[in-house]
Amino acid sequence: MVNIIEANNISKNFSVRQGMNGKKSTITAVDNVSFSLREGQSVGIVGESGSGKSTLVDIVGDIKSPSSGEVLYYGKNIRTLKKQEYRDYRRNIQFVFQSPKDSLHPYYTVKDNLLEPLKVFEGNMSRRDMMMRVRSLLDDVQLDESYLHQYPRELSGGQAQRVCIARALSLRPKVIICDEAVSALDLSVQAQIIDLLKTIKGETNFIFISHDIAAVNEIADYGFVLKDGQMVEESDMKELVQYPQDEYTKALIKSAFYFEEV
């Protein structure tokens, strides 16, 4: 199987000022982490707040640069990609973030939010074809056409996240990185969005990150656990949940499935 993404020995240090005297120190947000995403696979990343999940996926999507290590896209270091190859990589790695309303353009209607990536990346597409794509995307995320003319502020959190998922899907990307994409939603809405992500799993590959291992277990085929920037355990996702080896993973599972046990 072909690797879409390989992240090799990624580390990221941040320089921060701490304490009353504002003394400079360095924190290691990601510490020598490697993983790959194969075609047809979805990968989950679990860890508590501050464990380095966002920093790692931001590096994979070239939003941040690593202090050391390299990201390969179909076997090529992203730093060595030619202009067209880099454009292809960027359109094929899309993000869905935690706060859907902040992710959408507030002064654009749903229609214009969905047209935007098509205008940028599909310049040759006719306006008619773009609108057909927008309508089919809304259908994919189970919103009817009446939403086309609404503004993000008029949507619920769950509806706005559906629009963000539609927007991420608009360029038919190889990878959608969901960074705590369900965490800010009510539990029942979380379940609906997870069901939606499952229905589109055949169209794309997810890198799904969450502090909630139960949510990750719903989407990922393979998963790993980050703690203080380090990978403490990795495995087939079902095995990770059923037979965790590391004490930290066991604690994450205990807190995630606590309510379900009763």
Ligand SMILES: Nc1ncnc2c1ncn2[C@@H]1O[C@H](COP(=O)(O)OP(=O)(O)OP(=O)(O)O)[C@@H](O)[C@H]1O
């Ligand atoms: N720009 C930055 N400058 C300084 N420190 C940073 C910066 N970005 C992240 N950090 C630190 O790096 C560590 C990892 O943060 P990161 O956001 O990657 O974790 P996370 O697991 O995604 O947590 P959360 O789910 O809360 O976002 C944290 O200690 C954070 O404070």
